Amino acid sequence: MDQVIQFAVSVLSLGGTYALLALGLAIVFSLLGFLNFAHGDLMTICGYGLYFLLLTGVPFLVAVPIAIALAGLAAVLMERIAFRPLRGRSPMSLLITSFAVSLALHVCFQIFISPKSKPVPIPNFLSGYFTFGDIYVSKAQIIAIVISVAALLLLNALLTRTRMGIALRASATDFDVARIMGINANKVIMIAFALSGILAGIAAVIWIAQRGAVYPAMGLTPMIKALIAVIIGGLSSPKGALYGGFLLGLLESTFLFVLPDEFVLYRDAAVLIALISFLMLRPNGIVARNAEPMR
Amino acid sequence: MSQVDLNMASSEIAATHKARLDTRGRQSFWSVVIIAPALSAVLLFFAGFGLANDSLLKLATINVIAGLGVGLFCGGTGILSLAHISFFGIGAYVASWFTIPPAIKGFLLPSMPFAIQQADWPLWLALVPAVAAAVLVGLLTGVVMRRLRDTAAVIASFGFLIISYLLFIGLKPLTNGKQSLYSIPRDALGWPLILVALVVALIVAYAAKASIAGRNAEATREDEQAARSIGIVSDNSILFLWVVSAAIMGLAGALFVHVVGVAAPSAFYLDKTFALIVMVIIGGYRSLTGAVVGAVIVTFAEEVFKKTEEFLGGFAGQELIGGIIMPQVFGLTALAFSVMILLVLYYRPDGIAGYKEVATLPWVQRRLDGWFGTANSNIAPAHYRVSETARLKTVDLHKSYGGFVAMSGTNLEVKAGQIVGLIGPNGAGKSTFINVITGNLFATSGSISLNDQDATLWSANKLAKSGMGRTFQNIRVFGSLTVLENVLTAVNVARPELGSVVAEDKARAWLHALNLDAVAQTSAEALAYGDQRRLEIARALALEPDFLLLDEPVAGMNHQETEALTALLRQVVADIGCGILLVEHDLPMVMALCDHIYVVNKGEQIADGTPAEIRADPVVIEAYIGQELDDPH
The missing domain is CATH 3.40.50.300 (P-loop containing nucleotide triphosphate hydrolases)
Known part of the structure; x- marks a missing residue:
């Protein structure tokens, strides 16, 4: 029984984190048609923001929202500096650009901060275990679930209830028509990047709370998995990103429980192979844009 | 539109030449004939002025071969592949299995089969299993890649890159993991072999591009629905280019480790992948000529940046103006590449060499007049007859x-x-x-x-x-x-x-x-x-x-x-x-x-x-x- 609960908690906490990342990627994709390879570096930026804020003595609960906002700001700047000059070019050039931006940021972290891992002190209320009878569940994992579910609900409300969210969804459906209807393209794209940055920031806080350190390549591994989660889910709708994220969480937790410790090195490889094999069966993802099978 | 005559008499048009190759075949042939000596001349120029040592020149040539591999796939299909360095790595490891001296293999790869333990092959022979392994893995991964397009294909190839990196680290009996394979004989790779490999890679890449499958891949890239409407099986043409380019990458990787002497997982990961992307983008990803030009530029630029980094490294820790302390500089190459790629994408999206092969450039065509644009061979009228029962x-x-x-x-x-x-x-x-x-x-x-x-x-x-x-x-x-x-x-x-x-x-x-x-x-x-x-x-x-x-x-x-x-x-x-x-x-x-x-x-x-x-x-x-x-x- 306790194994089942621990497994479920692990699935939900991992899945929630990946879903946040995947959603951020999907929001930008829905407008500009490319997956932002520098998305993981937004996580890293948030991590370093948290590190420096805590270093200067800002209390944890104050530092977290500032660090998350920093990630949102970084995403907006990234769009303004690197992607806007290429507006209207093929998605492939934007993708390559984002790859270049990611590498450049990575090098900047190495040169100007440190190539080594920096510890982020996690307050006590986030470490340790909750006990329910004889079942132990990690506090960080429970909080991860709570935060990611809250963030997802908030995002949903934002997208369906506010003018801004509706403008965003309209633009994602058909950008050209939305612009003819008077929606400001630059503003919508800016909002999309800000949202994706904030989601990446939230994911980063969850990630760091469970690991307690930040380093230049921190965002790489979760981002790679989120990228694949988006593809698996289907690029045509944000629902896809959600499904993809949780499917990834399920897969990873399963391999974590099933694979003996000596094969732990192969866990990520096994997860990736499983995901890519899934793509072979459904090349357009779970939520395919074109529900018709190709003949 | 003037009067159309489907049954025009064939005698109206006289044969002007007897070609052995179609237009694209001739263009490819001449591109190889032009590139091979031109590249040699450039390398000799660098060597002659003492700007490059022997191993840098070898690396440049190998980068050209690798650039051809990536360029062939990315240019032909329009899909950016991030996985090609994995084939490069596979070629590197497999070739090393056969060329590392048996005495060293005993403790480097103790669990290898006896036959491989004892193998002490010359490099040219070891290229065979290296390329074969790359082709085999290319076929396996191609089963997935042939189904995917656009972004999904890019991300899946990225997945393959990560998987291969994890396996290079994890499969210690085969790769010695992060401790890497060393004592790979560096004297095994002479210039005759490397030049032969270059010419072979050029011929294979251009032949693939000029082949029916190569052209079909391009048709698919331009418009898949139209390609399907004329009976092209798009998946197969993508698979074809994937496997051929994997073979070229395997060859390049096998040669590469015999220049540097070490095969480490990190050499076949993000940095090298990025270098390859930079090559094809800077040179021009639509043409193989572009890949060659890009590879040469990237190789020498990399060297310049490394030297600069060493130079700056000398100042690390010293105080600059205004109390700013010079940081230790890492990864300047990657930074410079990022900037280069952004500049090229902003100002010259087709790359330096553009989308045309060297032999199709107007000034080259003028010099090779008689081989190009001669439309009129002995053409039979276009005709067929449909059965009346259709x-x-x-x-x-x-x-x-x-x-x-x-x-x-x-x-x-x-x-x-x-x-x-x-x-x-x-x-x-x-x-x-x-x-x-x-x-x-x-x-x-x-x-x-x-x-x-x-x-x-x-x-x-x-x-x-x-x-x-x-x-x-x-x-x-x-x-x-x-x-x-x-x-x-x-x-x-x-x-x-x-x-x-x-x-x-x-x-x-x-x-x-x-x-x-x-x-x-x-x-x-x-x-x-x-x-x-x-x-x-x-x-x-x-x-x-x-x-x-x-x-x-x-x-x-x-x-x-x-x-x-x-x-x-x-x-x-x-x-x-x-x-x-x-x-x-x-x-x-x-x-x-x-x-x-x-x-x-x-x-x-x-x-x-x-x-x-x-x-x-x-x-x-x-x-x-x-x-x-x-x-x-």
């Missing part, structure tokens, strides 16, 4: 989306030699019908029969190969391919037995028949609208179909162009005997041209008959034409 028939064809019925009960028949019209107001279900009958959508119920065979479940490819040619409402030509190659792709499908030169002549004959010979070497996207329409028809006819399905062929044409096209279609039916199904909004044209007309409205077939009957049918008048005429206002 029949295209649909029975009770029905298509619904959930509760919405897009098309119901469509019964339609086209016989050889007949021109049949399908008309109906907007939203009548014409597009649904076309998509179902051309194999792009599944029918919900009913059947399609083509020459008495049940074709209901056939794919677009199969329908195309079995006698159904089509054009598209919104023009779909292979934009960056030449007009001649657009038609040639279809000829290759219809007549796989023809040699490349004969096939090209056949394609020229079709261009002549549709009065497009003057623009044969122009890229299709540069054609005028009317010419693109005719090119689509030429491409469909080159498939030698029994039935030609034309989807609004005169949309956007003026009166003269419409008249000319009407005349052309009559001529085609008279000469070839094929059946034509014409879906059109232009009622006068349909009435003038068609033998039989079907009328659909709101998803239902409401009438059929001769033009005269349709004109007189009250149901049609009411549903289609009448509303306005009868309207008293």
Whole structure:
């Protein structure tokens, strides 16, 4: 029984984190048609923001929202500096650009901060275990679930209830028509990047709370998995990103429980192979844009 | 459009030369002939001025080979692959298994089979298993890659890169993990071998690009639906380029470790992947020439940045102006590459060498005059004859989306030699019908029969190969391919037995028949609208179909162009005997041209008959034409 609960908690906490990342990627994709390879570096930026804020003595609960906002700001700047000059070019050039931006940021972290891992002190209320009878569940994992579910609900409300969210969804459906209807393209794209940055920031806080350190390549591994989660889910709708994220969480937790410790090195490889094999069966993802099978 | 003569006498055109290769083959041949010595000259220049040592020159050559591999796949398919460095790594590890001295292998790879433990092969022999391994893994991963397009393909290839990196670290019995394989003999790689490898890679890459599969991949890149409509199996052409490029990467990797002497997992990961992307983007990813140029630039730029980094490293920790302390500089190369790639994408998206191969540049062509643009060999007229018994028939064809019925009960028949019209107001279900009958959508119920065979479940490819040619409402030509190659792709499908030169002549004959010979070497996207329409028809006819399905062929044409096209279609039916199904909004044209007309409205077939009957049918008048005429206002 306790194994089942621990497994479920692990699935939900991992899945929630990946879903946040995947959603951020999907929001930008829905407008500009490319997956932002520098998305993981937004996580890293948030991590370093948290590190420096805590270093200067800002209390944890104050530092977290500032660090998350920093990630949102970084995403907006990234769009303004690197992607806007290429507006209207093929998605492939934007993708390559984002790859270049990611590498450049990575090098900047190495040169100007440190190539080594920096510890982020996690307050006590986030470490340790909750006990329910004889079942132990990690506090960080429970909080991860709570935060990611809250963030997802908030995002949903934002997208369906506010003018801004509706403008965003309209633009994602058909950008050209939305612009003819008077929606400001630059503003919508800016909002999309800000949202994706904030989601990446939230994911980063969850990630760091469970690991307690930040380093230049921190965002790489979760981002790679989120990228694949988006593809698996289907690029045509944000629902896809959600499904993809949780499917990834399920897969990873399963391999974590099933694979003996000596094969732990192969866990990520096994997860990736499983995901890519899934793509072979459904090349357009779970939520395919074109529900018709190709003949 | 002037008078068209499909049966033009062949004696009018005299042979001017006997070519052994088609246009693209000749261009590729000359590109190899130009690049190999030009590259050697550049390397000699660097060596002569003491700007590069022996191993840097070798690395430059190997980078060119690797650039060819990546460029071949990315340029041909338009898919950015991040996985090619994995094949490079596989080639590197497998070659090392056979060349590391047995004494060292004993403790480096103790669990290897005895035969490999004892192997002490020369490098040229070790290249064989290295390339074979890359091909094998290419086939395995290709099973997935052939199915994927666009972003999904890029991300999947990224997944493969990560998987291979994790396995290079994890499979210690094979790779020694992060401790890496060392003592790889560096003296095994001499210049003769490396130059032979370069020439082989050039020939293989250019031959793949000039092959039918290579051209089909490009057609798929330009427009997959159009490619499927002429019977191209897109997946296979992508798989082909994937495997061939994997082989080239395996070769490059095997040579690479014998320059650096060490095989470590980190050498086959993100940095090198990025370097490869930089090569193809800076040089120009559409052409192999671009990949070669990019590889040379990147190799020497990398060296300059490394030297700069070492120079700056000397100042690390010292105070600069204003109390700023000079940080230790890492990864300057990657930073500089990022900036380079951004600059190229902003200011020159086609890359430095552009999208043309070196031998197709105008100034090269002028010097090689006589080999290019000589259109007139001995061309037989474009002709085939459709059997009089050919029949295209649909029975009770029905298509619904959930509760919405897009098309119901469509019964339609086209016989050889007949021109049949399908008309109906907007939203009548014409597009649904076309998509179902051309194999792009599944029918919900009913059947399609083509020459008495049940074709209901056939794919677009199969329908195309079995006698159904089509054009598209919104023009779909292979934009960056030449007009001649657009038609040639279809000829290759219809007549796989023809040699490349004969096939090209056949394609020229079709261009002549549709009065497009003057623009044969122009890229299709540069054609005028009317010419693109005719090119689509030429491409469909080159498939030698029994039935030609034309989807609004005169949309956007003026009166003269419409008249000319009407005349052309009559001529085609008279000469070839094929059946034509014409879906059109232009009622006068349909009435003038068609033998039989079907009328659909709101998803239902409401009438059929001769033009005269349709004109007189009250149901049609009411549903289609009448509303306005009868309207008293």
